[in-house]
Amino acid sequence: MKQHTPNAARHDSNPRLRLLSVPVLLSFALAAGACSSNGITAPETTTTAAPTSTPITGAPPASTPTSTAPDTVVDNTASTDTSLAPERTTPPISTQTDQPDADSQSDTDGERAHADIVADFFAELDAENFTGTVMATTPDGVYSAGFGAADRSAGVDNDVDTVYDIGxxxxxxxxxxxxRLEMDGLLSVDDNIGQYVDGLTPEQSEITLHQLLTHTSGVPHGLGPDDEVIGLADYIERVANSEFPASPVGEYAYSxxxxxxxxxxxxAVTGGSYEAYLRDALFLPAGMLHTGYVLADWTDATIAVGYVGDEVFGRPNEQPWAVDGPGWNLRANGGLLSTMPDLHRWDAALRGDEILDADAKAKLFAPHVEVAGGDGAHSGYGWNVVPFDDGTTLITHVGGNGVFFADFxxxxxxxxxxxxxxxxxxPLAFDVGGGLASMLLPELFADGVCELDPTPVDAAAGFDLVADFPDTPAGRAMDNWIQLVLSDSSSDADDRSMLVDYVKQSIGDGFIDELGSETVADMITSLQDTLDGFDLDRIHQEDDTTFHVVVADPDGNDAVISTRLDATSHPRVDCIGVFV
Incomplete structure (x- = not known):
């Protein structure tokens, strides 16, 4: 049985990992060999067919294409506030190297820059065996591709229109x-929930809708597994019998x-089903025909099968559900099925005022309360709002249940x-969105986390082999760091507290300032899971503060943990690169 979390991810047994500089809740990101924060080098050869794409309804009409790379549709028509920029298939992931002629380049420099970045990134994802679908809208167009298998047994690949659980x-x-209901005068976010839902305790009934929207209500995180078929009346009774407050009312605690x-x-307000209201008020007006629990049109669609390694989890809508969708442990907080084009239709709708007016959107995207451990991120309504130093804003959310994963x-x-x-x-799925963002907007991610290029075993052998860590402050700090990442991960609250304390004392400010101590602790736990069963094999020292530690498991697999410490009297981990 799965119970989803706000940042869940299933860890693959053989990733190549490095740290990615992004100011949101991300984990370790994959890199191929020597990979810097300034770009990803695409593999020289691959056998993957060209990515596919499907036109997005409502996009502006295409203009006459100019000469460009093979199979790349170019459209310089500007998008409007209420529709998507014209979609284009990215250049095929292949060995073809045809380029536009020099005469056509001057008119498409900005377009080609995005196209090249995305094409290289997609080629890298393909080389790293990513499974899923990626879509990116830029001022110049929409780029999209599917990777890996949607259904292994049937031999069906993921494509742009594959349907996923978006958590x-x-x-x-x-x-x-x-x-939207407030916009229509049917409620206020300042109303108490007791005005609409019977059966809660008197204290719970005083919770405001605003508190529920911002995760400050004090109700528990969860009360049962996602696949439990529990009706609304029984669910409300369970809430009434739960500990309250489970966290201090008014303080952020994801729920x-x-x-x-x-x-x-x-x-209660509409007199109909939750999904029916979303369909009529949000999805259909936005042109989202492939989003929902059971009411969407998936007649000709491929709903992805979930996998945990070689184990088949199945399709989301093949899990135990009632006839009208999942039980209330999941309903309205997770588990909707959708496609990437539908999410971008939603993005386009949010740029207009037809579905939600300016006042409604202002409430949706306001930074209402700081997210715990988010280091500047705030909770909006259903979104996280992340400010950048240049005054711009990222609006984002993530979802996953340990099998399916989605990022926006x-x-x-x-x-x-x-x-x-x-x-x-x-872990690769966990960081694809942030990786592509850092490529398209390098100016936002230029500072913060320090990254070392992952060092293969043969490259590590080029540095001095030492018998043990030196008896110096840096050597002792390295010894503690390696012991930590090679220890077992733990979900025990006391162990977690000790890990966070270690992060605050022994991890450099670049990580803490950029990601937050809780997120860095999550990253270390991810690395511990990845290196489960590995032991220290040999130590290569590059200089007084930089080490490349080779670790191996009983099956003969090896990895390299490259680490640089800051040169202080109390050295802290300053840069990390991991090659598995």
Missing amino acids: SLTKQFTAAAIV NVGYSLLGAVVE YRFVDHGITISIASNVAD
């Missing part, structure tokens, strides 16, 4: 439903329960939106 991205639609209660409010980035001031989904949620 907690569901919350943004629940929040939009609430502000799936809170959003399920908001779904109950939608049903809206760089609203730059006109760039990125969505990704995977039916094999491993």
Whole structure:
């Protein structure tokens, strides 16, 4: 049984890892060999066919294409506030090297820059065996591709229109439903939930909709597994019998329960089902025909099968559900099915005022309360709002259940939106969105986390082999760091507290300032899971503060943990690169 979390990911057993500089809740990112933060070098050869794409309804008409790379549709028509920029298939991931002639380059420099960046990034994803779908909207167009298998047994590949479980991205639609009902004069976000939902305790009934929307209500995180078929009446009774407050009212504590209660409010106010209201008020007006639980049109669609390694999890809608969708442990807080084109239709709708007016969107995207451990990130309604030093804003959310994973980035001031989904949620899926964002917007990610290029075993052998870490402050700090990453990960609260304390004392400010101590602790836990069963094999020292530690498992697999410490009296981990 799966119970989804706000940042869940299934860890693959053989990734290549490095740290990625992004100011949101991300884990370790994959890199291929020597990979810098300034770009990703595409593999020289691959046998993958060209990515496919499907036109997005409502896009501006295409203009006459100019000469460009093979199979690349170029359209310089500007997008409007209420429609997507013209979609284009990225250049094929192949060995073809045809380029536009010199006479055509001057008119398409900006377009080709984005196209080249995305094509190289997609080629890298293909080389790293990513499974899922990626779509990116820029001011110049929409780029998209599918990777890996949607259904291994049937031999069906993921494509641009594959349907995925989008996890907690569901919350943004629940929040939009609430502000739309307020926009229509049917409720206020300042109302108490007791005005709409019976059966809660007197204290719980005083919770406001605003508190539920911002994860400050004090209700628990979760009350049961996603696949439990529990009806609304039984769910409300369970909430009433739960500990309250489970966290201090008014303080941020992420809660799936809170959003399920908001779904109950939608049903109480509309007199219909939660999904029916989303379909009629949000999805259909936005042109989203392939989003929902059971009401969407998936007649000709491929719904991805989820996998955990070689184990088949199945399709989301093959899990135990009621006839009208999942039970209330999941309903309205997660589990909606959607496609990447539908998410970008939603993004386009949010740029207009037809579905939600300016006042409603202002509430949706306001930084209402700081996210715990988010280091500057705030909770909006159903979204996280992340400010940058240059005054621009990222609006984002992530979702996953340990099998499926989805990520959504809206760089609203730059006109760039990125969505990704995977039916094999491993560390690569976890960081695809942030990786592509850092390529398209390098100016936002130029500072912060220090990265070392992952060092293969043969390259590590080029440095001095030492018998043990030196008896110096740096050597002792390295010894502690390696012991930590080679220890077993733990979900025990005391162990977690000790890990966070270690992060605060022994990890450099670049990591803490950019990512936050809680996220860095998550990253270390991810690395511990990846290196489970590995032991220290040999130590190569590059200089007084830089080490390349080779670790190996009983099956003969090896990895290199490259680490640089800062040159202080109390050395802290300053740069990391991991090659597995």
